[in-house]
Amino acid sequence: MKKWRIIWLNYAATVFCNVLFFQLQAQNVKEPAPVYPVPTEAQLKWHEMEMNAFIHFTINTFTDKEWGYGDENPALFNPSGVDAPQWVAELKNAGFKGLILTAKHHDGFALWPSKYTSHSIKNSPYKNGKGDIVKELSDAVKKGGLKLGLYLSPWDRNHADYGTGSYITYYRKQLSELVKNYGPLFEIWFDGANGGDGFYGGRREARKINGATYYNWPATIRMVDSIQPKPQILFFSDAGPDIRWVGNEEGHVGKTNWNNITPDTLYAGKSGINSLLNTGSENGTQWIPAETDVSIRSGWFYHTREDAKVKTPEKLFDIYLSSVGRGSTLLLNIPPDRTGRFHENDVASLRGFKELLNRRLGTNLAKKSKVTASNTRGKNPRFAGSAMTDGNKETYWATDDGVTSASFEIELDNQKTVQYILLQEYIRLGQRVKSFTIEALQGSDWKLLAEETTIGYKRIVNVTPVTTQKIRVTITASKACPLISNVEVF
Numbered sequence: 001m002k003k004w005r006i007i008w009l010n011y012a013a014t015v016f017c018n019v020l021f022f023q024l025q026a027q028n029v030k031e032p033a034p035v036y037p038v039p040t041e042a043q044l045k046w047h048e049m050e051m052n053a054f055i056h057f058t059i060n061t062f063t064d065k066e067w068g069y070g071d072e073n074p075a076l077f078n079p080s081g082v083d084a085p086q087w088v089a090e091l092k093n094a095g096f097k098g099l100i101l102t103a104k105h106h107d108g109f110a111l112w113p114s115k116y117t118s119h120s121i122k123n124s125p126y127k128n129g130k131g132d133i134v135k136e137l138s139d140a141v142k143k144g145g146l147k148l149g150l151y152l153s154p155w156d157r158n159h160a161d162y163g164t165g166s167y168i169t170y171y172r173k174q175l176s177e178l179v180k181n182y183g184p185l186f187e188i189w190f191d192g193a194n195g196g197d198g199f200y201g202g203r204r205e206a207r208k209i210n211g212a213t214y215y216n217w218p219a220t221i222r223m224v225d226s227i228q229p230k231p232q233i234l235f236f237s238d239a240g241p242d243i244r245w246v247g248n249e250e251g252h253v254g255k256t257n258w259n260n261i262t263p264d265t266l267y268a269g270k271s272g273i274n275s276l277l278n279t280g281s282e283n284g285t286q287w288i289p290a291e292t293d294v295s296i297r298s299g300w301f302y303h304t305r306e307d308a309k310v311k312t313p314e315k316l317f318d319i320y321l322s323s324v325g326r327g328s329t330l331l332l333n334i335p336p337d338r339t340g341r342f343h344e345n346d347v348a349s350l351r352g353f354k355e356l357l358n359r360r361l362g363t364n365l366a367k368k369s370k371v372t373a374s375n376t377r378g379k380n381p382r383f384a385g386s387a388m389t390d391g392n393k394e395t396y397w398a399t400d401d402g403v404t405s406a407s408f409e410i411e412l413d414n415q416k417t418v419q420y421i422l423l424q425e426y427i428r429l430g431q432r433v434k435s436f437t438i439e440a441l442q443g444s445d446w447k448l449l450a451e452e453t454t455i456g457y458k459r460i461v462n463v464t465p466v467t468t469q470k471i472r473v474t475i476t477a478s479k480a481c482p483l484i485s486n487v488e489v490f
């Protein structure tokens with residue numbers, strides 16, 4: 001009896017010591033240090049939105065123009081059946097999280113009854129001058145559980161004072177009306193376009209401004225912050241400060257896409273910056289991610305002549321891969337027609353696009369899969385490969401400090417045909433990965449499927465379909481120990 005007790009006590013002591021040892025070891029493993037710059041909480045939430053929609057709708061919809069001159073008769077704005085709930089429902093079903101409306105485009109026509117201008121919906125026949133499209137959308141968005149953003153064109157071809165200081169006062173008054181009455185807003189869009197000529201209160205002339213200094217954005221942003229604090233609101237412009245332009249309107253961010261950029265090198269209108277905006281820069285000093293804005297049609301506003309040229313679901317899927325699939329956020333424009341509804345062709349494309357997303361990226365073959373990594377930070381289970389397939393975005397695989405190249409193998413249930421591999425970095429601690437490869441096990445050989453560069457918030461790699469049971473991802477270079485929070489295989 002006594003002997004058994006000793007054996008049992010011995011066994012229990014060994015188990016206890018082992019558990020203690022591993023726990024102490026685990027406690028000793030420090031979380032990786034951040035690699036700066038890192039995103040703010042609001043930027044993180046914005047990354048997670050992934051797909052937002054642009055709504056270009058104004059007097060141009062009725063004059064059949066892309067850029068109104070600013071001399072339009074407000075009586076022309078007369079949609080017969082504005083249906084903001086339809087916009088929200090279609091976009092929500094397709095997976096979009098936020099909508100950004102052109103509250104005022106370059107023509108200066110305000111879609112809300114602004115106190116500060118007569119060039120507005122209040123002087124149109126729409127709802128006998130009592131209409132307010134910004135309010136209609138803000139209500140529909142709240143009801144649908146999506147978020148609202150607004151575009152307020154800095155360039156105003158209607159306003160007599162454009163180009164002088166008093167116009168900036170006017171612009172800020174309009175902006176504060178919008179933020180106060182229709183918030184909370186998730187994003188405000190400051191367009192960098194400035195074509196020069198316009199109506200300007202009847203002068204019909206060309207006006208030049210200095211894009212780098214005229215608008216004094218820091219002061220405007222401070223004013224908005226005093227109404228709706230910055231942590232929740234993000235400002236887009238070519239140069240940030242929170243979100244940058246992608247450098248084209250075709251729907252693609254660079255295959256190499258750093259969220260980092262040094263803003264001194266950027267400002268609206270500066271020539272030669274588009275390629276820098278498209279890729280960001282590895283050693284940029286601030287986190288200013290790229291937003292990929294593109295229209296479902298060739299124009300931004302609705303034109304009947306483009307009804308047969310709506311982008312196909314396949315094209316939208318390609319755009320998804322070259323925006324969201326490269327760590328950017330997609331801002332897809334769908335312009336309501338003259339009735340104020342999305343045209344049936346646009347609706348069909350959106351629905352088809354959603355079907356493709358479901359069919360191609362809907363079933364993750366690596367969910368809860370076993371993952372074996374070549375290095376695990378402090379051999380601590382908290383940083384093990386399985387953190388990438390546990391479906392929890394807050395857990396991640398990490399290597400020891402100083403280990404900047406490492407690999408992991410994902411074992412699927414059995415042989416599967418694979419075409420897309422999705423990876424996500426734990427960007428809360430900064431963007432790190434500079435290059436990686438993907439291979440598939442074929443018999444006893446590894447077949448190279450792809451050699452890529454950055455990952456960032458999300459990277460979806462489209463490979464030639466291959467049948468395999470094991471995928472190997474090798475991080476070949478990283479700024480510091482790589483942190484991968486998610487891997488999916490389709």
Ligand code: FUL
Nearest residue numbers: 066067191192193293300
């Ligand atoms: C551009 C504008 O000039 C277009 O009309 C459109 O609004 C697009 C999103 O931005 O700079």
